[in-house]
Amino acid sequence: MIKKSLVVLLASLILAACTPQAAPITGTEEQKAEKLAQIIESGGSADCTITNLADKSMTQMVISGKKMKIVGSDFNEGKKGTMINDTVYSYFWSEGDKTGFKTKLEVEKETQPTPGASEEKVDTTKTAAGYEDESKYKMDCSRRNISDSEFVPPSEVKFVDPSQLNQMTPEELQKLYPAQE
Secondary structure, three states, X not given: OHHHHHHHHHHHHHHHHHOOOOEEEOOOHHHHHHHHHHHHHXXXXXXXXXXXXXXXXXXXXXXXXXXXXXXXXEEEOOEEEEEEEOOOEEEEEEOOOOEEEXXXXXXXXXXXXXXXXXXXXXXXXHHHHHHOOOOOEEEEEEEOOOOHHHHOOOOOOEEEOHHHHHHOOHHHHHHHOOOOO
């Protein structure tokens, strides 16, 4: 029995050593925000929890390349809301709702620099410093590989383009938003 336990323990340790772990982003809140901005700019991946120190509410932000998922902010009646940007659509819904909204994203067009115009570079340090106030928010982020499945909206939620709502009949709208009892 002891031999089996020892083998299981050793196997667990070996597997844990081989499994890629999340790498925490450290430093002051301003430094963490700057590192996160650099990760986003470079198309990297990160998973962050942002805590509002005033009310202890938390928001999770998951980023991979140009995809993003944000979960947390109270959208409606104290429910958590979720937003997913999968590079084609942005999806929005609140927990427990069967209907959400989706909007098609505009395709980014490659722009050519105008002759004589200077290329504007974003200063991520300055941008991060403007958003971070260590007395109001705490940010905990880790670099990690993030699966594309993280950016798939739930199949049980019906997503509607808001621009199509005015074209729907009252019966179609009733099906989307049944009266709650």
